[in-house]
Amino acid sequence: MPAPALVLASTSPYRRQLLERLGLPFTSAAPDIDERRRPGESPQVLVLRLAEAKARAIAPTHPNALVIGSDQVACIEDDVLGKPGDRAIAVGQLERASGRTVVFQTGLCLLDTSSGHAQTLVEPYRVHFRRLDRRQIEAYLDREQPFDCAGSFKSEGLGIALFERLEGDDPNTLIGLPLIRLISLLESKGIHPLSA
Template sequence: MIKIVLASSSPYRRELLSRFNLPFDVVNPDIDESPRLNETAKEISVRLAREKAVHVAPHYGNSLIIGSDTTAECEGRIIEKPMIHSQAVSQLKFLSGNLVKFYTSLCVLNTETQALQECVVDFEVKYKVLTEKRIESYLLKEQPYNCVGSVKSEGLGIILLEYIKGEDPTALIGLPLMKLSEMLQKEGVTFE
């Protein structure tokens, strides 16, 4: 049976993939995720998803390597993971009342055939107008410092949002399971 490998250090992606009830390994791809000069948020997402899969592939024969990456942009500015409280405060103040485009890219690489499947799932997220009190209260409770846009839509972050538009809610969390299930089935994985 072909092995499934998630090239990610994200606990959210691990949890999402576990919903398929399939055995899989998790490997930290340990790549440089810095944006390149003049790259758009969408281009960064596509490149990083592919690089994660490609970087892990040489260590796994007869495997399906899954790489995924989420980026966002607002008013031409790339939105990243805040990593620390003060950055999250600044980020949420900037995003307050704004429309944000999220891009979650997915790459599945078959190490046996070298077949590569890729896609990007776009999401439109409208943030509510946020008060400093709401921002501080939310950040202290949720601590979403490793989340793009400082928002965990699957948790308390939903209170920050006016609306979400997109095909697959799991894409906003970090791994588009609807597209991933299609890609895995193309590679012979069954869910029965």
């Protein structure tokens, strides 16, 4: 039986760039799922459910594949900060994050479509924000325009200037795909970037 194909269940350019770092051949497919949070659903349960749902949504068209699903939310306590979509919401999110800790919860799923077995996990990452004034927030948004990013910043760019410190096991998690944990999941299926 041929080795399973690797498929990323995402159209996110950020996740695609992260997965490319591993040097493994893969394709991408767009999952079509409802990403709304259910009443009473915790951020951790939400991202775990959506990561698996994304993988399972594309599974029927990818037999004998390992499908990677991922989803991320930014949270202040249990309040989820979504992708702002526009400047006014981004200003509000960054004003709220100023001087506080924002926890990014990232759900990861590796689905083996030949067996239907899914390995899932949630990887947290904490971002401790500096105290920011309105001028700093406006200057940041003028330069980077992170309106498609949860929490209204890009840590891989100028967003680093917003932080006092970062806390977590894998900095890639903050961008949207916990590569260290993904490598462990892939290794359990006989795939490792250093053995490919």
